[in-house]
Amino acid sequence: MSTTITSECINCGACEPECPNTAIYAGGVEWELNGTISPAIAQDIFYIVPAKCTECVGFHDHEACAAVCPVDCCVPDPANPETEAVLLARARELHPELSLADDAPSRFRKVGGEAAPAAAVAPAQANGAAAPVAAKPAAPAPAPKPAAAPTASPVGASTDGLGSEFDPVGWEVPVVCKDCSETFSIPYRHFQAGVVFYCPSCSGSYVPKSTMAREVRETFERFYAQRRAARDSIERRHQREREAFAAKQAAEMEAFNKRVAELGREMKPAGKLVRPKGIAAMFT
Ligand code: SF4
Ligand code: SF4
Known part of the structure; x- marks a missing residue:
């Protein structure tokens, strides 16, 4: 059965350059086969x-x-079930310049890659067009390429304990290019479903799926929440310690002033009382 696009399409355009048969077109664009425009x-x-x-x-x-x-x-x-033989014959017809072997890559020979039962989803439109379907088929689920799975972890974050690692806007998501397997980074703030990124090594596209974006976001936010809670806890403790230290210092200063005042009253200077006389007395 051929692949179809449902009404959930968000028109991101990520699929179109991936098709080896140029079978995907933007809405409203005429399609072509063997020079015939439809x-x-x-x-x-x-x-x-x-x-x-x-x-x-x-x-x-x-x-x-x-x-x-x-x-x-x-x-x-x-609504359009087809066998592997039919599909391989079509591939050969579409690409006469290629020699596609009988054991050419095929999802049918992947473990668990047999065709899905035709009744698994809602029927397509009567005209045979790529009709929206109400639900996804039970099987087979298109398997994402394993190499494309991102590992969600901040890189380039400071490790000074209270620095920029508490600002996830600056974090990056390291990913592996599905085409050349090279690793590159995507800013976390841009890692959203449907956004198209390009591998700096081979220019292959990398488009996060909604499940990938959600998993990365949850992982980052969980980690960020833990770090922020730990930081807030230690800052509250430091604040309490600063307040206790200031209170202790104030109490010590008050006791010191009190003691100095007492000393001033207790001290008795040496000698008898002598009042100034003569001209000196005029200035006292
Ligand atoms: S990859 Fe983008 S354009 Fe293609 S079917 Fe999915 S949402 Fe639509
Ligand atoms: S990418 Fe593969 S499955 Fe998708 S439309 Fe092209 S040939 Fe069909």
Whole structure:
């Protein structure tokens, strides 16, 4: 069965360059096959031309569009079931310049990669277009490329205890490029579903899915909340210690002043009382 795009599409455009068969078009854009131009299948969202989709058979062991879709809306179309042989034949027809072997990459030969039952999701539109479906099929779920999973941890954060590590705006998410496996970083504040990033090594696209963005956000916020709570706790303790120290100092100063005043009253200078006389007395 070919892949279809549901109405959940947010028009991010991430899937279009991933298709090895140029089967994906933006809404309202006419599609082409063997020089023949045909009207757009969908007007408002991206769509897949069933006649050009091979479920990536011949090129990948997964559906490349589904792997990058941030909202998981590239799903198998139960109204259009096709066998691996049909899809491989289509791939060969679309790419006569290639020699696609019988054991070319295919999701059908991946463990658990058999086709989903046709009744798993709502039916597509009667005209065979890439129709929105109400629910995702039970199987097979398009498997994201393992190499693309990000590891959510701040890098470049200060370790001075109370510095910029408490400002997650400056944190970065290290990710692994799905195309060249090189690691690069994405600013945490920009790591959102549907935003397209490009690998600085190979220019391959990297589009976080909603599940990835949510997991990174939860991991960062959980870590940030712990750090902030620890910092607030130690700052409260320091504040209490400063207040106790100031109170102790004030009490000691008061006792000191009191003692000095007592000393002034207690001290008896030596000698008898002598009053000034003569001219000196005039100035006293
Ligand atoms: S499943 Fe593969 S061939 Fe089909 S539209 Fe998606 S990327 Fe293109
Ligand atoms: S990647 Fe998904 S959301 Fe983005 S345009 Fe393609 S189908 Fe739509």
